[in-house]
Amino acid sequence: QQQVKQSPQSLIVQKGGIPIINCAYENTAFDYFPWYQQFPGKGPALLIAIRPDVSEKKEGRFTISFNKSAKQFSLHIMDSQPGDSATYFCASQTGANNLFFGTGTRLTVIP
Amino acid sequence: DTAVSQTPKYLVTQMGNDKSIKCEQNLGHDTMYWYKQDSKKFLKIMFSYNNKELIINETVPNRFSPKSPDKAHLNLHINSLELGDSAVYFCASSQRDGIPFFGQGTRLTVV
Numbered sequence: 001q002q003q004v005k006q007s008p009q010s011l012i013v014q015k016g017g018i019p020i021i022n023c024a025y026e027n028t029a030f031d032y033f034p035w036y037q038q039f040p041g042k043g044p045a046l047l048i049a050i051r052p053d054v055s056e057k058k059e060g061r062f063t064i065s066f067n068k069s070a071k072q073f074s075l076h077i078m079d080s081q082p083g084d085s086a087t088y089f090c091a092s093q094t095g096a097n098n099l100f101f102g103t104g105t106r107l108t109v110i111p
Numbered sequence: 112d113t114a115v116s117q118t119p120k121y122l123v124t125q126m127g128n129d130k131s132i133k134c135e136q137n138l139g140h141d142t143m144y145w146y147k148q149d150s151k152k153f154l155k156i157m158f159s160y161n162n163k164e165l166i167i168n169e170t171v172p173n174r175f176s177p178k179s180p181d182k183a184h185l186n187l188h189i190n191s192l193e194l195g196d197s198a199v200y201f202c203a204s205s206q207r208d209g210i211p212f213f214g215q216g217t218r219l220t221v222v
Contacts, residue, residue: 032210034210036213038152041216042216043115043203043215044154044201098156099156101153101155103151103152104153
């Protein structure tokens with residue numbers, strides 16, 4: 001059973017475009033929603049995270065939008081660069097440290 | 112460097128063998144994890160330890176046994192390796208109720 005649904009599976013954008021990755025969850029016990037970035041051959045690296053008491057969080061070119069009533073959240077990458085090409089995972093966590101990952105989105109930014 | 116480090120990075124072994132993967136963190140975290148990433152890049156938690164005590168044990172074959180000699184180390188021992196065990200195994204650590212930081216992964220190939 002997939003606790004966190006992520007889409008799209010893959011995404012190709014031109015440099016400067018704004019890729020958007022969407023995630024949805026069902027369990028209202030989730031209280032922390034991180035995004036991870038993974039480059040080939042590397043471990044997932046924490047990119048940005050949000051708690052459900054805010055609707056948006058921005059760090060540099062990365063923004064999380066959070067819709068608590070719809071149980072959805074998304075990652076926007078402003079002014080995307082070829083170096084942003086990676087696999088992105090959304091995740092949802094309960095206080096018990098159990099982190100459930102989405103299925104990943106492979107992003108390619110074309111120069 | 113402060114990090115989560117795991118060894119070896121690559122492990123190729125024959126079916127039926129027993130192998131271990133070691134993990135160490137020097138971040139001062141209380142909680143350590145093992146995650147498995149399959150060929151479709153799906154990440155799933157296997158085990159979680161807090162201060163050397165097992166707190167999450169997902170449905171994983173008994174052939175997998177984690178061992179935490181102290182709170183900075185969490186090793187994974189796998190008995191009687193099977194072809195289906197081929198995957199990338201990630202160690203991670205966090206503060207209690209915090210977001211996990213991941214190691215670089217161990218790519219296990221069973222032939």
